Amino acid sequence: MGSLKSEIRTAISHALHGALDAARTALELPTEAKIPEFVVSSPREEQFGDFSTNLAMQLAKPTRRPPRDVAAVILQHFDYQRCSWVEKADIAGPGFINFYLRAGWLNETLRQIVKEGEEYGRSTIGGRQKVNVEFVSANPTGLLHMGNARGAALGDSIAALLNYCGFTVTREFFINDTGHQIDRLAASLEARYRQEFGEDTPVPEDGYQGADIADTARRFIAQTGETYRRVPGPERIKALTDFGIADKIAHISKSLGSFGIFYDVWFSESALHASGAVQKVVENLIRAGATYQSEGALWFRASRYGAEKDEVLIRSNGAATYFAADIAYHVDKFSRGFTWLINVWGADHYGHVARLKAGLEALGYDPDCLQVIIMQLVRLFQSGEVVRMSKRTGDFVTLDELLEEVGRDAARYFFVLRGSDSHLDFDLDLARAQSMENPVYYVQYAHARIASLFRQLALRDKALPAIDSVRLELLAAEEEERLVKKLADFPEEVVDAAIDLAPHRLTGYVHELAGLFHSFYNVHRVIGADPGLEEARLVLVLATGIVLRRALALLGISAPEKM
RNA sequence: GCGCCCGUAGCUCAGGGGAUAGAGCGCCGGCCUCCGGAGCCGGGUGCGCAGGUUCGAUUCCUGCCGGGCGCACCA
Numbered sequence: 146m147g148s149l150k151s152e153i154r155t156a157i158s159h160a161l162h163g164a165l166d167a168a169r170t171a172l173e174l175p176t177e178a179k180i181p182e183f184v185v186s187s188p189r190e191e192q193f194g195d196f197s198t199n200l201a202m203q204l205a206k207p208t209r210r211p212p213r214d215v216a217a218v219i220l221q222h223f224d225y226q227r228c229s230w231v232e233k234a235d236i237a238g239p240g241f242i243n244f245y246l247r248a249g250w251l252n253e254t255l256r257q258i259v260k261e262g263e264e265y266g267r268s269t270i271g272g273r274q275k276v277n278v279e280f281v282s283a284n285p286t287g288l289l290h291m292g293n294a295r296g297a298a299l300g301d302s303i304a305a306l307l308n309y310c311g312f313t314v315t316r317e318f319f320i321n322d323t324g325h326q327i328d329r330l331a332a333s334l335e336a337r338y339r340q341e342f343g344e345d346t347p348v349p350e351d352g353y354q355g356a357d358i359a360d361t362a363r364r365f366i367a368q369t370g371e372t373y374r375r376v377p378g379p380e381r382i383k384a385l386t387d388f389g390i391a392d393k394i395a396h397i398s399k400s401l402g403s404f405g406i407f408y409d410v411w412f413s414e415s416a417l418h419a420s421g422a423v424q425k426v427v428e429n430l431i432r433a434g435a436t437y438q439s440e441g442a443l444w445f446r447a448s449r450y451g452a453e454k455d456e457v458l459i460r461s462n463g464a465a466t467y468f469a470a471d472i473a474y475h476v477d478k479f480s481r482g483f484t485w486l487i488n489v490w491g492a493d494h495y496g497h498v499a500r501l502k503a504g505l506e507a508l509g510y511d512p513d514c515l516q517v518i519i520m521q522l523v524r525l526f527q528s529g530e531v532v533r534m535s536k537r538t539g540d541f542v543t544l545d546e547l548l549e550e551v552g553r554d555a556a557r558y559f560f561v562l563r564g565s566d567s568h569l570d571f572d573l574d575l576a577r578a579q580s581m582e583n584p585v586y587y588v589q590y591a592h593a594r595i596a597s598l599f600r601q602l603a604l605r606d607k608a609l610p611a612i613d614s615v616r617l618e619l620l621a622a623e624e625e626e627r628l629v630k631k632l633a634d635f636p637e638e639v640v641d642a643a644i645d646l647a648p649h650r651l652t653g654y655v656h657e658l659a660g661l662f663h664s665f666y667n668v669h670r671v672i673g674a675d676p677g678l679e680e681a682r683l684v685l686v687l688a689t690g691i692v693l694r695r696a697l698a699l700l701g702i703s704a705p706e707k708m
Numbered sequence: 709g710c711g712c713c714c715g716u717a718g719c720u721c722a723g724g725g726g727a728u729a730g731a732g733c734g735c736c737g738g739c740c741u742c743c744g745g746a747g748c749c750g751g752g753u754g755c756g757c758a759g760g761u762u763c764g765a766u767u768c769c770u771g772c773c774g775g776g777c778g779c780a781c782c783a
Contacts (some may be wrong), residue, residue, distance in 0.1 A: 328774070464781085497783085562722095668748080687755070
């Protein structure tokens with residue numbers, strides 16, 4: 146379940162509450178003051194102990210006493226029996242109370258890691274709550290670009306993190322298979338189709354110019370021959386479009402698959418229209434009194450629900466907007482039992498957030514159950530120059546090309562290297578480099594080294610004895626202690642990264658962990674150390690490998706045995 | 709114009725009410741008779757500006773400046 150470290154943190158927090166109560170009962174602190182917010186944190190500096198609390202400083206004002214005095218009173222009433230791992234506590238700086246743990250807690254953590262194996266760090270805090278993570282949802286009109294790729298890496302890692310924290314996660318892709326852009330796809334396909342038979346039919350100005358559309362047209366011809374050459378235009382276009390959408394979706398699915406991303410649900414927009422779900426949502430909005438007619442269109446009073454302005458639901462030509470369909474889509478998600486909806490969207494969809502939430506609220510749903518991650522855009526660099534991209538002209542780098550250039554591991558690592566609200570400069574040259582400039586290799590190299598150590602061990606016909614018989618107390622060096630402490634952080638790092646929907650925190654963690662391993666490895670011999678020490682160090686190495694593998698898996702990155 | 713995101717080291721970015729603000733890259737100098745040198749160790753400068761809240765602000769609030777993205781009967 147919880148890690149030893151988080152259990153100790155909780156125990157300290159409870160003991161502090163107990164000390165506070167006791168001090169008040171003894172009338173050494175005023176009883177009327179409210180208990181302030183306080184944290185039991187992990188200090189940055191090693192000299193400040195293993196845990197630290199700001200409780201006394203937060204109490205300074207309500208008790209009108211100097212924080213160090215308050216800290217002394219709290220410590221007098223602190224019951225060490227309630228957290229047996231605490232060896233001592235002292236008062237430092239402006240009024241921090243610092244806690245120092247008995248050295249054995251680190252060895253206990255190592256045992257826990259080895260016993261739990263790659264389940265170490267898994268938690269149940271999600272309580273099986275049903276979460277829907279929708280990401281990429283690219284239009285089926287072309288290939289995947291860098292923005293889609295970033296969304297893919299982010300969404301998939303967020304889903305993996307939440308799943309590991311005990312949420313029941315569904316990964317979902319919404320297919321925009323209707324509407325204006327599909328008409329443009331149809332016109333582009335028709336032009337390419339006729340070109341294949343020698344006609345001079347240019348792709349419309351606002352069509353999709355990419356060569357992939359011509360490829361799709363050729364695949365259609367390969368399958369249908371000349372059957373559709375002489376059928377009426379509308380019928381041919383319908384067949385072309387149906388084929389085209391399926392072809393594009395198949396390609397998108399395949400690209401994402403080679404990026405290590407697999408969906409549970411592919412949800413079709415046109416199905417929402419066909420089933421009447423869109424119509425029903427519009428009717429419910431009308432019934433709720435949230436709409437009005439104007440200029441021949443049906444409007445939703447979004448501004449009444451916190452959005453900037455009202456929005457059209459049904460255009461004057463009778464067609465429902467994408468906005469109406471998207472409300473219906475999210476209503477559908479709720480009806481499937483999800484209580485937490487996460488969407489990963491590009492910054493260019495920002496304007497859509499407030500009105501979608503407004504629509505859900507008007508229908509009686511809690512808009513806070515929908516959380517939209519607005520991801521800033523990706524700039525691609527090559528040879529120090531920005532690579533300009535335009536989907537319309539077909540002039541852009543695709544996910545397929547990226548994977549060919551830099552490989553899946555580097556691509557996934559780079560896309561979750563930064564926070565989603567930070568612009569991402571993706572340096573193709575750096576990601577391509579099979580060298581030490583490339584951070585993903587640094588982490589993988591640590592894992593390969595560990596694997597190599599166990600290969601060496603096997604060559605000598607040796608094996609690690611049972612964990613309980615290993616004398617872990619022999620691990621006393623500074624590098625060893627730092628490494629174990631980092632391993633002890635892992636479960637809490639995972640929870641923090643999951644709750645914050647911030648996989649880049651895990652990227653940072655795994656890099657630091659690899660760094661501490663390299664530092665340890667360079668200073669200390671593992672195989673060939675004194676027998677007892679060799680075993681203890683092997684346990685440390687084993688545990689490091691377990692955590693590296695688990696962390697990389699959550700990021701969708703491989704942990705190679707050899708490189 | 710209005711809204712959202714960002715402004716932290718030469719560059720790309722973490723961090724975020726607390727005790728001495730971090731990493732990578734680049735630059736300089738060291739370290740393998742030994743488990744993978746794709747590594748390790750050492751060396752430097754920094755929170756855009758101005759107010760405010762606070763015992764304490766790089767972090768929160770306001771204004772300004774700079775960059776990005778939105779503000780369609782597109783999706």
